[in-house]
Amino acid sequence: MTTNPVVPEMPDTLALQAQDAAHYLHPFTDHTQLHSKGSRMIVRGDGIYLWDSEGKKILDGMSGLWCVNVGYGRSSIAQAVHKQMDVLPFYNSFFNTSNVPAVQLAAKLAELAPPGFQHVFYTGSGSEANDTNVRMVRRYWDLMGYPDRHVIISRRNAYHGSTMAGASLGGMSGMHEQGGLPIPGIVHIGQPHYFDDGVGMTPEDFGLRAAGWLEKKILEIGADKVGAFIGEPIQGAGGVVIPPDTYWPEIRRICRKYDVLLIADEVITGFGRLGRWFGSELFGIEPDLITFAKGVTSGYVPLGGVLVSDRVAKVVMDGGEFTHGFTYSGHPVACAAALENIRIIEEEKLVERVAEDTGPYLRQRFASLAAHPLVGVAETCGFVAGLNLVRGKAARLHDQLRFDPALGVGMVCRGHMFNNGMIMRAVGERMIVAPPLVMGRAQIDEMVALIRFCLDRTLEDVEARGWI
Numbered sequence: 001m002t003t004n005p006v007v008p009e010m011p012d013t014l015a016l017q018a019q020d021a022a023h024y025l026h027p028f029t030d031h032t033q034l035h036s037k038g039s040r041m042i043v044r045g046d047g048i049y050l051w052d053s054e055g056k057k058i059l060d061g062m063s064g065l066w067c068v069n070v071g072y073g074r075s076s077i078a079q080a081v082h083k084q085m086d087v088l089p090f091y092n093s094f095f096n097t098s099n100v101p102a103v104q105l106a107a108k109l110a111e112l113a114p115p116g117f118q119h120v121f122y123t124g125s126g127s128e129a130n131d132t133n134v135r136m137v138r139r140y141w142d143l144m145g146y147p148d149r150h151v152i153i154s155r156r157n158a159y160h161g162s163t164m165a166g167a168s169l170g171g172m173s174g175m176h177e178q179g180g181l182p183i184p185g186i187v188h189i190g191q192p193h194y195f196d197d198g199v200g201m202t203p204e205d206f207g208l209r210a211a212g213w214l215e216k217k218i219l220e221i222g223a224d225k226v227g228a229f230i231g232e233p234i235q236g237a238g239g240v241v242i243p244p245d246t247y248w249p250e251i252r253r254i255c256r257k258y259d260v261l262l263i264a265d266e267v268i269t270g271f272g273r274l275g276r277w278f279g280s281e282l283f284g285i286e287p288d289l290i291t292f293a294k295g296v297t298s299g300y301v302p303l304g305g306v307l308v309s310d311r312v313a314k315v316v317m318d319g320g321e322f323t324h325g326f327t328y329s330g331h332p333v334a335c336a337a338a339l340e341n342i343r344i345i346e347e348e349k350l351v352e353r354v355a356e357d358t359g360p361y362l363r364q365r366f367a368s369l370a371a372h373p374l375v376g377v378a379e380t381c382g383f384v385a386g387l388n389l390v391r392g393k394a395a396r397l398h399d400q401l402r403f404d405p406a407l408g409v410g411m412v413c414r415g416h417m418f419n420n421g422m423i424m425r426a427v428g429e430r431m432i433v434a435p436p437l438v439m440g441r442a443q444i445d446e447m448v449a450l451i452r453f454c455l456d457r458t459l460e461d462v463e464a465r466g467w468i
């Protein structure tokens with residue numbers, strides 16, 4: 001791998017923290033809490049590691065924000081971006097114009113997408129891509145002569161972005177509470193969360209039951225009013241919720257039965273994360289629309305979009321002007337970065353590696369954490385993994401004793417991870433990772449050893465506080 005040799009000069013951390021506190025409104029952040037400690041300045045990345053402004057090395061188990069699939073410091077992406085900026089830094093695709101990287105990337109995406117996808121609509125982010133889905137689904141049904149089919153069904157605890165439509169599609173109650181969401185025409189059903197909701201059932205039976213909630217909702221609303229169902233193949237921000245194998249085939253069957261469009265939000269699961277180019281292939285989803293972002297450029301520059309199936313694309317293209325688009329749709333620099341990123345994924349066979357080698361190895365090593373006294377379940381799928389912190393173990397999954405969510409045990413654990421050079425995210429009591437796809441076997445060993453060490457520190461801490 002060619003990595004970037006540039007090592008920046010260390011900045012003045014305290015001065016930067018003061019400026020940060022004075023001027024920077026952070027996303028999804030409690031600023032009182034942030035300012036009590038000050039932001040950690042991340043100054044450099046190389047491979048799977050980051051460095052902060054104090055020179056501390058950190059293993060990035062989250063690939064930034066589920067996006068740096070090819071790892072940090074890829075100078076060939078920097079060079080592709082530099083070259084494109086010199087040649088043509090920007091031009092729009094609105095007025096019968098196009099640009100070389102946008103066209104080449106569209107063709108490449110059509111080649112990589114599941115069968116039946118020949119078109120792409122570009123956006124600047126995953127949120128914008130999901131907004132595009134809402135507008136495109138409604139436009140499609142208008143053109144088909146069914147203007148009433150405008151309701152979109154999503155799931156509780158889903159994450160589909162932060163714009164008005166994205167946050168409405170998402171099923172995060174904390175987001176809905178701020179700003180009067182969801183917007184009209186978006187409703188939610190339960191999620192396929194076996195650990196939380198599958199008490200007394202086999203995973204297979206629970207998968208069918210959770211998919212059945214979709215049919216119930218369609219019948220309740222009236223099939224003639226439902227335009228689409230949207231779901232992440234695996235819920236990422238919701239805590240790496242891996243559905244039972246029976247779930248997606250049944251969802252597909254129900255969508256077909258009622259002619260409801262199926263949208264797979266692959267912002268996290270696309271571009272190799274599950275050992276396939278798209279997670280839809282792994283789960284047999286066969287969607288009509290696929291949301292992508294993050295891994296398409298490995299996060300080096302912002303880019304998102306929707307892969308549009310032939311069924312939908314034909315209607316939308318034959319229907320006159322679709323009055324939707326962004327200044328940065330098909331941004332040449334972002335598309336150039338994506339082309340180089342995809343070239344790297346192909347050259348280094350990262351998708352195959354995750355499927356055949358490092359993914360199974362991660363599964364085996366991560367599963368060993370289930371022996372830890374604090375861990376209830378430890379599971380992986382490709383290169384996402386999650387474990388549940390429990391107060392008491394039991395032979396049967398649903399008999400395990402949970403922590404009171406108000407204690408914030410996950411955040412305590414996350415603190416120990418951070419202090420010991422490991423980034424692992426906490427979603428309630430669920431601890432999750434989604435490492436860069438370049439992570440090798442030795443680095444998986446290193447990560448699992450670090451996690452185990454931090455679980456030990458968490459256990460000591462939890463015992464000292466009398467929580468166990």
Ligand code: PMP
Nearest residue numbers: 125126127159160161265267293
């Ligand atoms: N969909 C999913 C599944 C995501 O995980 C995210 C971001 N984490 C989004 C949409 C929104 O993407 P963005 O933050 O690029 O708008």
